[in-house]
Amino acid sequence: xxxxxxxxxxxxxxxxxxxxxxxxxxxxxxxxxxxxxxxxxxxxxxxxxxxxxxxxxxxxxxxxxxxxxxxxxxxxxxxxxxxxxxxxxxxxxxxxxxxxxxxxxxxxxxxxxxxxxxxxxxxxxxxxxxxxxxxxxxxxxxxxxxxxxxxxxxxxxxxxxxxxxxxxxxxxxxxxxxxxxxxxxxxxxxxxxxxxxxxxxxxxxxxxxxxx
Amino acid sequence: xxxxxxxxxxxxxxxxxxxxxxxxxxxxxxxxxxxxxxxxxxxxxxxxxxxxxxxxxxxxxxxxxxxxxxxxxxxxxxxxxxxxxxxxxxxxxxxxxxxxxxxxxxxxxxxxxxxxxxxxxxxxxxxxxxxxxxxxxxxxxxxxxxxxxxxxxxxxxxxxxxxxxxxxxxxxxxxxxxxxxxxxxxxxxxxxxxxxxxxxxxxxxxxxxxxxxxxxxxxxxxxxxxxxxxxxxxxxxxxxxxxxxxxxxxxxxxxxxxxxxxxxxxxxxxxxxxxxxxxxxxxxxxxxxxxxxxxxxxxxxxxxxxxxxxxxxxxxxxxxxxxxxxxxxxxxxxxxxxxxxxxxxxxxxxxxxxxxxxxxxxxxxxxxxxxxxxxxxxxxxxxxxxxxxxxxxxxxxxxxxxxxxxxxxxxxxxxxxxxxxxxxxxxxxxxxxxxxxxxxxxxxxxxxxxxxxxxxxxxxxxxxxxxxxxxxxxxxxxxxxxxxxxxxxxxxxxxxxxxxxxxxxxxxxxxxxxxxxxxxxxxxxxxxxx
Numbered sequence: 001x002x003x004x005x006x007x008x009x010x011x012x013x014x015x016x017x018x019x020x021x022x023x024x025x026x027x028x029x030x031x032x033x034x035x036x037x038x039x040x041x042x043x044x045x046x047x048x049x050x051x052x053x054x055x056x057x058x059x060x061x062x063x064x065x066x067x068x069x070x071x072x073x074x075x076x077x078x079x080x081x082x083x084x085x086x087x088x089x090x091x092x093x094x095x096x097x098x099x100x101x102x103x104x105x106x107x108x109x110x111x112x113x114x115x116x117x118x119x120x121x122x123x124x125x126x127x128x129x130x131x132x133x134x135x136x137x138x139x140x141x142x143x144x145x146x147x148x149x150x151x152x153x154x155x156x157x158x159x160x161x162x163x164x165x166x167x168x169x170x171x172x173x174x175x176x177x178x179x180x181x182x183x184x185x186x187x188x189x190x191x192x193x194x195x196x197x198x199x200x201x202x203x204x205x206x207x208x209x210x211x212x
Numbered sequence: 213x214x215x216x217x218x219x220x221x222x223x224x225x226x227x228x229x230x231x232x233x234x235x236x237x238x239x240x241x242x243x244x245x246x247x248x249x250x251x252x253x254x255x256x257x258x259x260x261x262x263x264x265x266x267x268x269x270x271x272x273x274x275x276x277x278x279x280x281x282x283x284x285x286x287x288x289x290x291x292x293x294x295x296x297x298x299x300x301x302x303x304x305x306x307x308x309x310x311x312x313x314x315x316x317x318x319x320x321x322x323x324x325x326x327x328x329x330x331x332x333x334x335x336x337x338x339x340x341x342x343x344x345x346x347x348x349x350x351x352x353x354x355x356x357x358x359x360x361x362x363x364x365x366x367x368x369x370x371x372x373x374x375x376x377x378x379x380x381x382x383x384x385x386x387x388x389x390x391x392x393x394x395x396x397x398x399x400x401x402x403x404x405x406x407x408x409x410x411x412x413x414x415x416x417x418x419x420x421x422x423x424x425x426x427x428x429x430x431x432x433x434x435x436x437x438x439x440x441x442x443x444x445x446x447x448x449x450x451x452x453x454x455x456x457x458x459x460x461x462x463x464x465x466x467x468x469x470x471x472x473x474x475x476x477x478x479x480x481x482x483x484x485x486x487x488x489x490x491x492x493x494x495x496x497x498x499x500x501x502x503x504x505x506x507x508x509x510x511x512x513x514x515x516x517x518x519x520x521x522x523x524x525x526x527x528x529x530x531x532x533x534x535x536x537x538x539x540x541x542x543x544x545x546x547x548x549x550x551x552x553x554x555x556x557x558x559x560x561x562x563x564x565x566x567x568x569x570x571x572x573x574x575x576x577x578x579x580x581x582x583x584x585x586x587x588x589x590x591x592x593x594x595x596x597x598x599x600x601x602x603x604x605x606x607x608x609x610x611x612x613x614x615x616x617x618x619x620x621x622x623x624x625x626x627x628x629x630x631x632x633x634x635x636x637x638x639x640x641x642x643x644x645x646x647x648x649x650x651x652x653x654x655x656x657x658x659x660x661x662x663x664x665x666x667x668x669x670x671x672x673x674x675x676x677x678x679x680x681x682x683x684x685x686x687x688x689x690x691x692x693x694x695x696x697x698x699x700x701x702x703x704x705x706x707x708x709x710x711x712x713x714x715x716x717x718x719x720x721x722x723x724x725x726x727x728x729x730x731x732x733x734x735x736x737x738x739x740x741x742x
Contacts, residue, residue, distance in 0.1 A: 047716065047719045047720060047723060048719075048723060052305065053719060053722070055305055055308075056301045056302065056305050056719075056722050057301075057715060057718050057719050057722065059300075059301040059304055059305060060300075060301040060718050060721070060722060061718060063300055063301060063304075063320075063324075064227065064228070066324060067228045067229070067324065070324060070325075072229055072233075072268045072271070072272070072325075072326075073228070073229055073230045074229065074230045074232045074233055074261070074264055074265060074268065075230055076230070076231050076232055100264050100267060104267055104271055105444075105446070107375050107390060107444070108270075108375055108390060108392065108446075109267060109270060109277075109390075110277055110279070110285040110390075112248055112263075112285060113248075113263045113266055113267055113270075114263075115260055115263050115264065115267075
């Protein structure tokens with residue numbers, strides 16, 4: 001029998017060995033999961049204060065703040081609102097596209113990870129003359145017109161960058177949306193251009209291979 | 213990987229690198245090493261976003277890659293390295309105490325960027341130091357450079373594995389992923405650079421300077437697009453070496469609390485002498501003769517040789533075996549046993565959680581290995597009822613366990629010994645798991661607090677910005693006061709409370725990380741022991 005009748009509540013081993021004496025009141029059985037915030041029996045030990053503790057605290061918060069500002073912090077794209085508002089043009093959200101904001105050493109990374117690098121504005125203005133073998137689409141044409149326009153103004157030689165760009169291949173192109181927005185003075189904000197590149201499966205995926 | 217670790221890694225990635233990197237890291241942590249294709253499919257992100265995230269993770273040594281024989285590249289997340297993000301403040305603070313401000317900033321820059329070339333790191337640090345100096349003064353590269361060299365000599369920073377030099381033949385297609393490698397002996401060699409220069413100050417409202425800088429920078433860009441002299445040589449922080457330093461610190465303070473200041477100085481000297489000669493996983497330092505120790509004691513401690521012998525003898529005889537005598541040459545050689553030192557530390561942590569009496573029982577069980585219920589009461593000198601209560605509580609938390617020793621072959625309960633014992637590894641692991649969970653909870657709570665008060669925080673930031681710009685343009689006190697009034701009294705209270713809470717939570721996170729360090733290194737060194 002399961003503890004009904006004589007000898008109710010007996011265990012298989014001698015409970016005295018574990019220290020439960022005869023006639024000792026055992027705690028009542030637990031009928032519900034333990035509370036979410038159990039009462040603290042003793043207060044937690046005080047936090048270490050002092051110079052070291054304060055300094056590390058300041059360091060920690062400073063680090064957190066600093067890392068949010070670095071290019072390694074990848075912000076998700078701003079959600080597409082249902083209606084395009086006039087104020088969107090003036091909002092300073094960093095243009096989120098598929099460029100990368102810092103210049104890693106591509107020699108140390110697998111080749112497949114290579115994406116184009118967005119040059120940070122530092123006083124340089126002229127974008128590249130796009131190469132002929134690049135497939136022409138609307139953006140290219142506009143860029144070409146702009147660059148021809150700017151070539152008259154700029155004197156800096158871009159030879160070194162051009163060589164680099166050649167090596168990187170046709171996918172890496174300078175796109176300086178924020179420059180164009182401010183310098184163009186048209187109402188056509190170029191980042192609105194959706195030439196359908198990002199729609200649909202990327203050409204990187206092989207449609208032939210089975211998806212596991 | 214336990215759930216707690218996964219959750220903590222996830223939170224750390226999200227807080228420091230954003231949600232996209234978090235998603236990619238999560239996928240790698242939960243499902244193991246995989247190629248890019250599967251990652252894209254799994255996370256549902258755009259391929260370019262995943263590539264960006266992987267670049268960031270690899271840059272910071274949080275993910276490693278490996279070229280598979282069939283040409284694809286597999287990526288694997290390094291969970292233990294991700295958890296180290298929690299310890300960054302401690303590394304930076306240690307660098308500050310050892311090498312001053314240049315050291316602190318060098319380590320900070322290397323941690324923020326993952327890895328950097330030496331020239332780049334020195335330039336950045338010099339610029340930052342110049343910012344804080346008085347007008348007209350600049351920080352010279354030489355000083356920063358010498359600190360860099362010292363950091364490398366004491367192994368606190370090390371070189372990253374390098375791209376192999378061998379040129380690819382034109383016919384063979386380039387490998388999908390470079391195989392980076394570096395020899396142990398090359399890791400701390402600083403390249404001979406001729407770094408001349410001073411830190412640059414950033415001028416915010418000086419138009420002429422801007423123009424000048426632009427012109428200079430264009431020239432510099434022309435110059436810097438040449439290959440810098442240390443191209444391809446990157447440096448990273450050597451976390452293991454910092455851990456060794458923390459271990460030494462913990463040992464010294466344990467000795468100090470158990471004995472006295474002078475003996476802790478002796479131990480500290482011994483550890484300092486063997487800093488670079490002890491392999492990171494060793495359980496003992498190399499034997500040091502007492503003559504050597506005598507010579508290396510810091511200048512302020514003029515204790516006689518005899519006194520030193522006495523101290524060493526005391527330390528060697530101590531039952532906790534911090535120091536062991538390993539020979540008699542040169543007046544007796546001694547080693548510091550790193551393992552045992554660590555064993556005493558979980559006992560301390562335990563006492564903080566359960567109370568000092570529980571800690572007494574715990575330490576007793578550690579020493580005597582197995583004890584019966586009655587014996588526990590006797591040895592610990594705790595009344596039976598209390599002892600019972602504590603033992604059961606610890607039992608329910610799995611800190612102690614029961615060992616059955618049958619007297620008869622039929623294991624009859626009335627004729628069996630039941631002994632309490634501590635399974636140290638299990639207890640340590642359990643505590644560690646709890647620590648991970650605590651930190652994750654703390655982080656979530658902190659983020660919750662910030663989210664709840666987001667509106668108020670934004671408002672106060674705006675007001676501060678307005679105040680700053682008004683002060684810069686020279687506004688009157690009345691106007692400033694008016695702007696300050698924009699934040700009402702109760703709102704100020706709320707902000708104060710928020711700040712206090714967030715500080716408390718942050719400080720707690722730091723403290724729990726200290727415990728995590730002790731437990732992790734204990735478990736690691738026990739596993740490594742042959």
